[in-house]
Amino acid sequence: MNATRWLVTLPPTVFLLAFFLAPALIVVAASFREPGEFGGLAPFVAPSLEAYRFLFDDIIYAEIFARSFLVAALTTLICVVLAYPLAWLIARSPAKRRDLLVLLVILPFASNFLVRIYAWIMLLGPVNLLYTPFAVIAGMVYVHLPFMILPLYTNLEKHDPALLEAAQDLGASAWTRFWRVTFPLSLPGIFSGAALVFIPVLGMFAVPELLGGTGDMLIGNLIKEQFLDNRDWPLGAALSIMLTVAVLALAGLAAWGARRGLHGTEAVS
């Protein structure tokens, strides 16, 4: 029994150690090194805080961080607003149609990500919206919307319809029923969806690169630039670590928020 358990868990463990933990440690180590003259890292002499000093000295990095968080927050908010009615509609559909609608939501994943972004270029170009903040947000929302719909749908589908009847019976209008019953009970779904949208958007570089203008640079682009264009690996590594720390802090916050809404999840599941 014990041997079987080891045998089953060993491959994924080894995989994660080799291809996730090791690279992550390499990035941490790289952030404390000096850049090499032609990219890569300079020969190790002593740990250096140069990359972090550089990062904190120039206000431009803080601005890009702030802009990235703003874009991520805005994308998440728009996703919630767009996904909610759709998730609600799917959850209230007859069981058979529900599966079809869920399939339609995930269908875009069947085509290549870049192809879909190029489609947006074709769409936005003629109406002069390409290379604008609008294009970036629209692309971000488009790419991440399914990640908000699915957890929200999973949550809403489990709601007991009797609760809404009870609220109505006790004198609540449709508006009040939504805000006092449906919405609070769906918070765990919103938190899951927000985590699945907010975090990837923070690191996304393809969408702003293809749809955004020169002023729309986000952290993802900045990091990519350090590694591929500027050849400043330590700075890229330091930026990656700052991003990871920020994301972990937010994930912790989301988990805390989800736990606060736990009474709801327990009862509806």
Next chain:
Amino acid sequence: MALLEFRNLTRRFGDLSAVNDVSLAIEAGEFFTLLGPSGCGKTTILRMIAGFDAPDAGDILLDGVSLAGVPPEKRPLHTVFQSYALFPHMTVAGNVAFPLEMAKKSALEIRCRVNETLALVHLEDKADSFPHELSGGQKQRVALARGLVNKPRLLLLDEPLGALDAKLREEMQVELIALQREVGITFVFVTHAQQEALALSHRIAVMRNGRVEQCDEPDKLYTQPANRFVADFIGKINLIDVEVAVSTKVLLTLKAPGLGEIAAADPRPLKAGERGAFALRPELIRVHGHKESADLKNRFAGTVRELLYLGDVTLYKVALADGQVIEALMPNAAPGRAKFHEVGDPVWVCWRHDAGVFLKD
């Protein structure tokens, strides 16, 4: 004027008449029960009173005013749901405060009323608990408190005790009666459990296939059922096929094929030859070992087929001469009973002439 009145209430689902031309009047302060097997239309009526369903024909009047077109949230009545439907994300106090908040009461009044009502259902110490932390009986009490707190004109209860185990259900029945007496609010209660209906109600409407078969006080329903269905549905009963032989003001003689004559009492003028059933409660039948001690007017020989010792009483199933089996309930504490009649014993069953009722077909 009745508090609540149904006038020719009808509700159809396709070809099925879930509620078929029901007219009833419920008085203020009553504990009124809609009783019947599942599918008889009782829950449909409840949903129409609450406003979640609308009649196809007929009308529901509250204080003489039609409720047609009034949405559920505007009706001055509340429902206790079978599943309780407590808001899982609100505390007990939050749940109970909900209808008061909807009615835009002041914070002070809400606090007072919530405390008062929680005290009424003995849940003061659970105010800050969440529903998932409560037992079934406690959830039931929260649902009741939530329904009562804003003093509705009418409280609708949809099989509220169905989810509780037998012992708890009995406790809640006692509490429910006391609660209704204390708050004085009219209760409309829906159940398929006849004993529960008998124990709780001032009046019961027995329903079948969308129609009211009989609407009466519990003891009237039990002792004077209107037809075979009501007789059979409420409690245990023996139904013997008979036809009227002689009917006078004081005595009714019935002829039971294969058995002989049965003496009964019925003041109604009945025609000789009319067919029906003679309905006789098991506890009104005596079982004796000797012919001489069975000195009642109706006396028939039989053989004990089965006996069930139930502690306080013993249930005998006795096969009569024509082969039909009747059930008799004998108290075990009856004076002078030294032994039980065993299976296979020849016995005499007897009953007073006014023990049963004749039900016309």
